[in-house]
Amino acid sequence: MATVQNFTPGLEGIIACDTAISFLDVEHEEIVIRGYDLIEISKKLKYLDLVYLLLESRLPSDEERDNLEREIKAEYGLPENVLAILKLLPRQMDAMDALRTGISALAGFDPELEDHSPEANRRKTIRLLARIPAIVANSYRAGQNLPLLEDRPELSYSANFLYLITGTTPGELEASIFDQSLMVYSEHEMPNSTFTARVIASTLSDIYGAVTGATASLKGKLHGGANEAVMRMLLEAGTEHKIEPLIMEKLRNKERIMGFGHRVYMKKADPRALFMKEALLKLCDEIGNWELYDMCVIGEEVIKREKKLYPNLDYYAAPVYFLLGIPIDLYTPIFLSARTIGLCSHVMEQIGNNRLFRPRVQYTGPRNLHP
Numbered sequence: 001m002a003t004v005q006n007f008t009p010g011l012e013g014i015i016a017c018d019t020a021i022s023f024l025d026v027e028h029e030e031i032v033i034r035g036y037d038l039i040e041i042s043k044k045l046k047y048l049d050l051v052y053l054l055l056e057s058r059l060p061s062d063e064e065r066d067n068l069e070r071e072i073k074a075e076y077g078l079p080e081n082v083l084a085i086l087k088l089l090p091r092q093m094d095a096m097d098a099l100r101t102g103i104s105a106l107a108g109f110d111p112e113l114e115d116h117s118p119e120a121n122r123r124k125t126i127r128l129l130a131r132i133p134a135i136v137a138n139s140y141r142a143g144q145n146l147p148l149l150e151d152r153p154e155l156s157y158s159a160n161f162l163y164l165i166t167g168t169t170p171g172e173l174e175a176s177i178f179d180q181s182l183m184v185y186s187e188h189e190m191p192n193s194t195f196t197a198r199v200i201a202s203t204l205s206d207i208y209g210a211v212t213g214a215t216a217s218l219k220g221k222l223h224g225g226a227n228e229a230v231m232r233m234l235l236e237a238g239t240e241h242k243i244e245p246l247i248m249e250k251l252r253n254k255e256r257i258m259g260f261g262h263r264v265y266m267k268k269a270d271p272r273a274l275f276m277k278e279a280l281l282k283l284c285d286e287i288g289n290w291e292l293y294d295m296c297v298i299g300e301e302v303i304k305r306e307k308k309l310y311p312n313l314d315y316y317a318a319p320v321y322f323l324l325g326i327p328i329d330l331y332t333p334i335f336l337s338a339r340t341i342g343l344c345s346h347v348m349e350q351i352g353n354n355r356l357f358r359p360r361v362q363y364t365g366p367r368n369l370h371p
């Protein structure tokens with residue numbers, strides 16, 4: 001049997017590349033984004049400040065952030081033919097598959113597709129940030145026979161995104177919590193989807209292809225798809241009295257409980273989950289009904305007691321999105337939209353210092369067979 005040294009299934013703990021973008025400092029429970037603590041900037045700043053930080057490696061002045069917002073808004077609007085493709089998709093198609101198709105179709109309408117210069121890739125990133133929310137919302141609306149909506153540039157970037165999804169202008173608290181959720185979903189070092197994007201970029205393929213591949217990766221319920229599964233579980237329980245028996249039954253059946261555990265944190269809290277837990281409480285306070293919050297807290301305690309596992313971001317983002325009136329099918333597409341800036345930053349960094357990803361295998365098949 002051919003052997004290769006240092007085989008680690010799932011590449012657990014393996015350093016895949018060097019990066020100046022982000023790092024999970026598990027020991028200090030800090031997600032470092034270009035030197036800043038993600039949770040601190042999510043509390044103090046806005047999503048577009050973080051977009052600027054990821055793009056330019058420094059925080060913007062107010063004027064620089066406003067200019068970035070203008071740049072993105074100038075690219076609002078989907079090409080007619082992309083809208084036509086979205087309308088032709090089967091109604092039952094998974095929203096992540098529709099999104100993947102939409103992003104892939106957008107590539108055909110970008111005249112700079114094959115220009116891999118940093119300047120062209122920055123412009124393509126701006127276009128993706130401008131157009132992915134409209135794909136997410138309108139592919140869903142088309143499938144539901146709802147009228148398609150156009151961007152409203154007078155709203156902030158995240159308020160417009162939430163408007164496209166729900167069809168109503170969000171209140172201040174809703175827009176602010178949605179913006180914070182985009183921030184905590186924006187970038188997270190080297191998850192499967194980001195690795196996928198960098199692997200694709202390392203062949204000198206294009207940025208749309210890298211984001212399309214990452215979308216397929218993020219769909220899976222061991223990754224981004226978990227936020228939708230969490231909400232379905234909470235709805236199945238229905239009340240705070242039924243969440244413990246439901247979880248216990250799933251554990252007896254050896255099922256994984258979605259929204260718990262994490263390859264990197266595993267036995268530590270995901271700082272983003274705690275932040276979204278606070279956001280959930282604020283939304284419950286606003287409506288004067290704490291049932292969902294109480295149910296989540298009971299679920300968290302049961303899993304800690306039974307499995308010594310902590311919630312990840314998806315566990316608390318799901319009920320937050322539910323209270324924001326977002327259809328469950330769109331939770332993972334929203335994750336991808338928020339993550340677009342992280343993915344594009346990694347693609348640009350990969351191209352800037354490229355080495356083709358091409359690992360080896362530990363061969364376990366037969367040898368010396370003859371036809």
Ligand SMILES: CC(=O)SCCNC(=O)CCNC(=O)[C@H](O)C(C)(C)COP(=O)(O)OP(=O)(O)OC[C@H]1O[C@@H](n2cnc3c(N)ncnc32)[C@H](O)[C@@H]1OP(=O)(O)O
Nearest residue numbers: 221222223224226256257258259260261262263312313314
């Ligand atoms: C934003 C995000 O994308 S975060 C991830 C979202 N995904 C989820 O929430 C899905 C549920 N969680 C999981 O499946 C896992 O925790 C993962 C995939 C996220 C990480 O898993 P891995 O690093 O591969 O850990 P692994 O699968 O080896 O699990 C280690 C042990 O913990 C258990 N475990 C891990 N997560 C869970 C869970 N959610 N429910 C029940 N048991 C779990 C495993 O069964 C295993 O137990 P064992 O050693 O007794 O067999």
Ligand SMILES: O=C([O-])CC(=O)C(=O)O
Nearest residue numbers: 188190191192263312313
């Ligand atoms: O880091 C991971 O493996 C998954 C995750 O939490 C994310 O992508 O936000």
